[in-house]
Amino acid sequence: MSLAEKSTEVKLELQEDFWISTKENEVWRPAKGLSEIINTTSNEGAQSITADGQYMYFTACGRKDGLGRCDLYYSVREGDNWSQPRNLGPTINSAAWEAQPSISADGRVLYFVSNRKSGKGKMDIWRSELMENLADGRQRWSKPVNMDFNTANNEMSPFIHASNQYLVIASDGLPGMGSYDLYKLTLQEDGKWSEPENLGYPINTYGEELGLVINAKSDKAYFASNRIEGKGKDIFVFDLPKEHQPPMVSWLKGKIYDVDTKENLYAFLQLIDLSSKDTLARIHSDRVNGKYLLCLPAGKEYLFAAESEGYLYYSDHFSLLENQEKNQPQELNIGLQKLVTGSEIVLRNVFFDTDSWEILPKSESELSILFKLMNQNQDLIVEISGHTDNTGSEEHNLSLSENRAKAVCDYLIAKGIEKERLLYKGFGSSKAIADNNTEEGKALNRRTEFRVVKY
Known part of the structure; x- marks a missing residue:
């Protein structure tokens, strides 16, 4: 799990960058640094990219233009290159900890995690809507809204599916099997999210399950878990059961x-x-x-x-x-x-x-x-x-x-x-x-x- 995705109690000791690998003849080529414009001597992590590949939102910690320990930034793809990252500004970022962005497919809605004092618990998931792309390249976002499902404990690693009708979160404050479990929510006809539903065993275990993402076909999912003792957090993949699949x-x-x-x-x-x-x-x-x-x-x-x-x-x-x-x-x-x-x-x-x-x-x-x-x-x-x-x-x-x-x-x-x-x-x-x-x-x-x- 990325250091930029962990709680504020974790000491940032390792330097993290973004890497990219391309697939040729069904084989992944050796990874290389994504961009010298984006990667720094500080930490970058937890990226989320719009469906068209044009906007990337990510967590960066310890930057000079940061408003808190870790802030959210974005970069725009122009041809084969990425633009200079911009801090999302004081509407999104605060003196607290902002991380783990998940951007909707069209780039209009942003979900993220923060421990700002106005929240319900230790770590909460927040939602903001894009109001305007300004002429100078900056973005104007609405005041973040604290999600109804947040508890007094921790809600982490949101993932919004491309359909905009299916949201996955991790929580240690909802009824579950381990310290962090994965839950799904579906968008109802009245525009409100359903109650979180535990994805159940064998997806969730006595360990920590975090950071689930689902592929475009809605039939495979990837997540991180420490279920195998001695290996730390590993990435797992599984076929998503029909009853848990998002809309096509x-x-x-x-x-x-x-x-x-x-x-x-x-x-x-x-x-x-x-x-x-x-x-x-x-x-x-x-x-x-x-x-x-x-x-x-x-x-x-x-x-x-x-x-x-x-x-x-x-x-x-x-x-x-x-x-x-x-x-x-x-x-x-x-x-x-x-x-x-x-x-x-x-x-x-x-x-x-x-x-x-x-x-x-x-x-x-x-x-x-x-x-x-x-x-x-x-x-x-x-x-x-x-x-x-x-x-x-x-x-x-x-x-x-x-x-x-x-x-x-x-x-x-x-x-x-x-x-x-x-x-x-x-x-x-x-x-x-x-x-x-x-x-x-x-x-x-x-x-x-x-x-x-x-x-």
Whole structure:
């Protein structure tokens, strides 16, 4: 177990650094120091990295800019390098001991351990939300909240699963089998965590079990234990029983680039639950190579959007309602169009009932992004166009497509966009983009488009 992860009573005598090893032909290569920028003559430990590999949060002890004995820091990956670490500041760190960070997959929620005086016990687990990434590279976090499950003793080594719905902790203050046992909590529909559930034997024993992490497939777990006498704390791996597995997740990865120049772009990406309209993830693509990675928990319908200054946004629709076992990464490289006269996009998340022009509630997330684009570019004049498949008469399809386009314009006008900036037109089935002889093709042909008339 890392010295940076132990209690304040432990004397820091050994110097600890981060090391990295790469796997080639199923063999791990010799480890090397992670970065001279991050590793120092003091101690670094207990790192936690966002799913896209862009942000690393870790514990560092005895640094000159520290606020206490051990503080939390973060570093940003830029291409193949890590940035100079930054102290998370006085909102997160204190004169007490802060350590063992666990960052959510999208980097928006941070769990960590502290023995600050305002806690419930000796060591408590705290939660904070990212409020803003500031222009100078600093981050602004909310005031940490003490978790309800903390006891008068010690809660340690939090691990938040990529689904954001499954949390593992270690505790010596809850009913258990040894000095420290591992417990799971699941996120309930009301947004609160369930009561901690002991993971039981043979995971927990009379010894200490700490620091459990679970792989992306949710079927294997790793943890530290001193169950073997004379060996200290060792790392163990086991197949996670079905009853203890977190929700399945899928992954969406790719890169963002200029569709004309092919240059990589720095873009803002978000993932929205179409049913609840909750924003589940907000991330940025890599500043150097434009790459991104997002976690998609199973059992939901998603809007995925990418935005970059001076460009039309991109949106897409993913449904993991039916295939909840799908966990293979999906690749999506996105070319963004510059915001110029003539550029156009498909509004993939504007939905209507069959043979109706009434906008369905789950369209609101996409329309809100479209409104923001119009509102931020006051001289923008656009045309909304409606399109159908070839079912029914052409006269009927022209009327239906025009009414659907008008409905989108009416929505934007109701939000405050001047009607002089909005044109609408229905094309029926005359501009098919796919084969109307297949259901998949018909679905693609039923669409709403957005075209820049003047900018």
